[in-house]
Amino acid sequence: MQHYLSVNDIESLPDWIREARAMKETPDKFLSLGKRKTLGLLFFNNSLRTRLSSQKAASNLGMEVMVMNFGNEGWSLEFADGTIMNGDSAEHIREAAPVVSQYCDIIGIRAFAQLKDKEKDAAEMVLNGFAKYAGVPIVNLESPLSHPLQALADAITIAEHSSLSRPKVVLSWAPHPKALPHAVANSFVQMMGLYDAEFVITHPRGYELDPQITAGCQIQYDQDAALKDADFVYVKNWSSYSDYGKVLSQDPSWMLTAAKLGKAKFMHCLPVRRNVVVEDAVLDGPQSLVIEQANNRTFSAQLVLKKLLEAK
Amino acid sequence: MQHYLSVNDIESLPDWIREARAMKETPDKFLSLGKRKTLGLLFFNNSLRTRLSSQKAASNLGMEVMVMNFGNEGWSLEFADGTIMNGDSAEHIREAAPVVSQYCDIIGIRAFAQLKDKEKDAAEMVLNGFAKYAGVPIVNLESPLSHPLQALADAITIAEHSSLSRPKVVLSWAPHPKALPHAVANSFVQMMGLYDAEFVITHPRGYELDPQITAGCQIQYDQDAALKDADFVYVKNWSSYSDYGKVLSQDPSWMLTAAKLGKAKFMHCLPVRRNVVVEDAVLDGPQSLVIEQANNRTFSAQLVLKKLLEAK
Amino acid sequence: MQHYLSVNDIESLPDWIREARAMKETPDKFLSLGKRKTLGLLFFNNSLRTRLSSQKAASNLGMEVMVMNFGNEGWSLEFADGTIMNGDSAEHIREAAPVVSQYCDIIGIRAFAQLKDKEKDAAEMVLNGFAKYAGVPIVNLESPLSHPLQALADAITIAEHSSLSRPKVVLSWAPHPKALPHAVANSFVQMMGLYDAEFVITHPRGYELDPQITAGCQIQYDQDAALKDADFVYVKNWSSYSDYGKVLSQDPSWMLTAAKLGKAKFMHCLPVRRNVVVEDAVLDGPQSLVIEQANNRTFSAQLVLKKLLEAK
Numbered sequence: 001m002q003h004y005l006s007v008n009d010i011e012s013l014p015d016w017i018r019e020a021r022a023m024k025e026t027p028d029k030f031l032s033l034g035k036r037k038t039l040g041l042l043f044f045n046n047s048l049r050t051r052l053s054s055q056k057a058a059s060n061l062g063m064e065v066m067v068m069n070f071g072n073e074g075w076s077l078e079f080a081d082g083t084i085m086n087g088d089s090a091e092h093i094r095e096a097a098p099v100v101s102q103y104c105d106i107i108g109i110r111a112f113a114q115l116k117d118k119e120k121d122a123a124e125m126v127l128n129g130f131a132k133y134a135g136v137p138i139v140n141l142e143s144p145l146s147h148p149l150q151a152l153a154d155a156i157t158i159a160e161h162s163s164l165s166r167p168k169v170v171l172s173w174a175p176h177p178k179a180l181p182h183a184v185a186n187s188f189v190q191m192m193g194l195y196d197a198e199f200v201i202t203h204p205r206g207y208e209l210d211p212q213i214t215a216g217c218q219i220q221y222d223q224d225a226a227l228k229d230a231d232f233v234y235v236k237n238w239s240s241y242s243d244y245g246k247v248l249s250q251d252p253s254w255m256l257t258a259a260k261l262g263k264a265k266f267m268h269c270l271p272v273r274r275n276v277v278v279e280d281a282v283l284d285g286p287q288s289l290v291i292e293q294a295n296n297r298t299f300s301a302q303l304v305l306k307k308l309l310e311a312k
Numbered sequence: 313m314q315h316y317l318s319v320n321d322i323e324s325l326p327d328w329i330r331e332a333r334a335m336k337e338t339p340d341k342f343l344s345l346g347k348r349k350t351l352g353l354l355f356f357n358n359s360l361r362t363r364l365s366s367q368k369a370a371s372n373l374g375m376e377v378m379v380m381n382f383g384n385e386g387w388s389l390e391f392a393d394g395t396i397m398n399g400d401s402a403e404h405i406r407e408a409a410p411v412v413s414q415y416c417d418i419i420g421i422r423a424f425a426q427l428k429d430k431e432k433d434a435a436e437m438v439l440n441g442f443a444k445y446a447g448v449p450i451v452n453l454e455s456p457l458s459h460p461l462q463a464l465a466d467a468i469t470i471a472e473h474s475s476l477s478r479p480k481v482v483l484s485w486a487p488h489p490k491a492l493p494h495a496v497a498n499s500f501v502q503m504m505g506l507y508d509a510e511f512v513i514t515h516p517r518g519y520e521l522d523p524q525i526t527a528g529c530q531i532q533y534d535q536d537a538a539l540k541d542a543d544f545v546y547v548k549n550w551s552s553y554s555d556y557g558k559v560l561s562q563d564p565s566w567m568l569t570a571a572k573l574g575k576a577k578f579m580h581c582l583p584v585r586r587n588v589v590v591e592d593a594v595l596d597g598p599q600s601l602v603i604e605q606a607n608n609r610t611f612s613a614q615l616v617l618k619k620l621l622e623a624k
Numbered sequence: 625m626q627h628y629l630s631v632n633d634i635e636s637l638p639d640w641i642r643e644a645r646a647m648k649e650t651p652d653k654f655l656s657l658g659k660r661k662t663l664g665l666l667f668f669n670n671s672l673r674t675r676l677s678s679q680k681a682a683s684n685l686g687m688e689v690m691v692m693n694f695g696n697e698g699w700s701l702e703f704a705d706g707t708i709m710n711g712d713s714a715e716h717i718r719e720a721a722p723v724v725s726q727y728c729d730i731i732g733i734r735a736f737a738q739l740k741d742k743e744k745d746a747a748e749m750v751l752n753g754f755a756k757y758a759g760v761p762i763v764n765l766e767s768p769l770s771h772p773l774q775a776l777a778d779a780i781t782i783a784e785h786s787s788l789s790r791p792k793v794v795l796s797w798a799p800h801p802k803a804l805p806h807a808v809a810n811s812f813v814q815m816m817g818l819y820d821a822e823f824v825i826t827h828p829r830g831y832e833l834d835p836q837i838t839a840g841c842q843i844q845y846d847q848d849a850a851l852k853d854a855d856f857v858y859v860k861n862w863s864s865y866s867d868y869g870k871v872l873s874q875d876p877s878w879m880l881t882a883a884k885l886g887k888a889k890f891m892h893c894l895p896v897r898r899n900v901v902v903e904d905a906v907l908d909g910p911q912s913l914v915i916e917q918a919n920n921r922t923f924s925a926q927l928v929l930k931k932l933l934e935a936k
Contacts, residue, residue, distance in 0.1 A: 280394060
């Protein structure tokens with residue numbers, strides 16, 4: 001593995017899950033692996049879980065961490081080739097990436113979708129720019145199209161809480177007041193393609209994800225039908241993909257309730273808006289796995305960092 | 313001690329002061345105590361001394377530090393139960409606190425009074441929310457009502473500079489162009505309740521602090537009378553408590569001068585506005601303890617962290 | 625050396641370059657030198673290279689680093705003596721500097737020129753205020769007048785890429801849409817005063833740097849004539865010094881091109897605006913040293929920190 005840009009970079013999911021769970025038992029076991037190695041975390045957008053869990057993961061491997069917030073500590077970058085840079089951007093990715101990679105052994109990058117221009121978001125300029133021009137491994141801390149550290153933490157969590165050989169997992173859209181990116185949903189869909197599960201996606205019409213990503217997936221527009229006999233229900237809002245970045249519905253009947261959840265385990269990547277996306281009773285009840293998902297962010301990051309350190 | 317939320321969490325002030333002073337002599341003595349432990353510092357407001365002294369304190373105990381600025385790196389939190397979260401707040405304390413406590417062994421929190429709604433400030437939602445929902449010890453880095461790390465540093469400083477068995481300590485209000493919180497004054501008043509001193513509070517009428525906090529304290533409206541024969545004069549502005557958050561007076565005659573100070577030692581928590589709160593001659597003279605108070609912030613934080621690490 | 629405020633603090637440039645190049649070969653050789661020492665980095669302005677390379681340098685010496693962004697995490701400081709501080713500034717340098725120096729063993733400071741008031745910029749209030757009132761060594765991370773860590777990295781880079789005993793080095797102004805400070809140009813000019821080179825400065829009329837800094841330098845208004853037979857061409861924009869802080873020209877004919885560069889090596893401190901300051905072909909070609917200059921920022925900082933640690 002050269003970079004960890006998407007779940008497609010996972011070599012063997014069962015092995016990775018096994019290894020991550022073992023690492024969770026003895027987080028300090030590889031404390032010497034990252035000695036004198038530096039993880040640079042570049043945030044072009046806000047972060048809480050990703051920021052702290054990545055730092056914790058690095059620390060568990062003995063790595064040092066340097067954090068850079070581009071929003072308020074840096075400047076905007078240029079990505080297009082051949083541009084006459086007489087506008088806002090002060091530096092080109094062709095300089096920024098190789099420069100930063102001289103100070104860091106691995107670079108993590110968070111840069112969200114802007115949800116205005118589908119093609120521009122799909123180009124994943126920041127992530128791909130660093131992957132192309134930096135001389136060190138890049139870790140995706142959430143890009144326009146994917147959030148593979150989250151999806152790996154999700155897979156670990158499902159494995160930990162499933163005694164079934166092939167659980168039924170449902171990804172359900174939920175309402176939200178703001179337009180949100182598709183990254184978490186995309187990566188979860190892709191992850192379920194690697195996981196031995198019966199997987200169903202449910203959402204109102206108009207909220208279809210990128211058909212290239214959902215190719216071969218069961219899509220069910222009736223939420224109740226989709227949730228029937230589910231073992232795990234992953235709830236997440238996303239904005240429309242076809243009517244790109246638009247909020248088409250805030251239909252509260254799509255909010256997840258305890259009644260709808262039945263006996264399934266509840267999952268969400270957080271942050272979550274209570275009583276909009278999911279009702280209190282679910283989050284405060286014993287079937288919620290959201291805190292454990294967040295905990296597993298440390299070990300998904302730690303596993304990825306370990307693999308990148310070992311591959312060097 | 314489970315948390316350090318206010319000076320009421322101090323088990324024995326004389327013992328703590330003795331221990332902090334010993335720690336100041338050999339700051340590295342407990343360098344292995346915090347090994348592989350992480351201090352998370354969450355700032356909902358700006359910080360200079362608290363930020364750096366807490367990091368230094370953690371470093372002296374061998375701890376790692378992760379800093380999170382909620383203002384510009386995070387998002388606003390929701391604290392009320394049962395809310396339909398369709399407004400600005402993206403995450404509830406019921407998720408944020410347990411999540412963060414999975415990445416940190418101790419969490420320090422700074423969230424100031426907003427000085428608009430007395431009841432809301434008094435609820436200390438951020439601090440108490442973390443104390444309630446986080447699974448790890450919480451340290452108050454200044455909350456609406458108190459700043460107990462500052463007060464502990466102040467007590468250490470008085471002990472270092474007093475050969476008297478029972479010094480006279482005066483807390484004097486001073487003018488300031490902006491409305492400031494009551495936290496520093498409150499905690500100093502409470503600290504003097506634990507310290508063997510003759511303690512007098514002086515301020516213009518209308519600037520009475522919360523009567524529950526000053527219960528049993530001498531309050532003197534005549535600054536000159538209050539300052540007479542003082543050994544330590546602690547100067548601090550605060551806004552009105554009864555006319556909540558208002559600036560009722562900027563009367564320059566309340567500024568502390570060298571003439572008023574007499575032979576007493578001068579104290580202030582910093583930052584301080586020169587020639588508004590106190591004149592240059594005092595700050596630049598030999599009786600000022602403000603730099604030493606700031607130095608003792610490291611050791612008050614280090615003592616609190618040590619006690620929390622030992623209690624785990 | 626007490627502080628590193630400008631290139632004038634370099635004791636012997638040939639020795640320093642030799643030592644820095646040796647350090648680059650074995651960056652971890654002095655890993656125990658900075659053990660239990662803390663570098664405080666105070667940013668009053670944005671930073672990418674300086675931020676990360678200084679952290680890396682400190683790490684290579686075993687130092688811990690505390691970063692403070694005054695813009696969004698702190699508050700504005702007052703520098704004038706005797707001021708009645710009833711305006712925006714919440715703290716005086718006379719308190720801030722000694723306080724911070726109690727938490728740090730070395731302090732690095734970045735505070736740019738504001739390009740509005742020549743005398744005010746020339747006073748270098750932030751840098752000199754800390755140097756005067758802090759009790760620890762100060763490192764200039766770019767002040768209004770100079771950027772000596774950059775200039776040291778530049779000198780190391782020239783030495784690495786020159787087999788000549790006395791190379792011809794040209795500093796050429798280039799157009800830029802914004803008014804930029806003189807710091808990088810000033811320090812490079814001063815550095816060339818210490819370096820055994822034939823040194824020529826070229827810029828349009830009206831862009832003369834401070835004559836005190838360029839005293840004795842060859843100044844050539846004809847860029848083509850200046851560039852003739854150059855071994856190294858350092859390109860940099862700066863605003864007018866005589867018509868202080870103004871953009872007098874954006875004449876694109878001053879942009880550096882591959883044709884103009886000839887066989888010379890190309891240098892720039894970065895960030896650089898492509899196709900405004902210099903054309904793509906130069907930056908993407910084999911004669912560009914800009915990535916290596918950025919790499920040498922680590923070793924210039926590491927050398928300075930090492931010398932300050934040893935001098936204590």
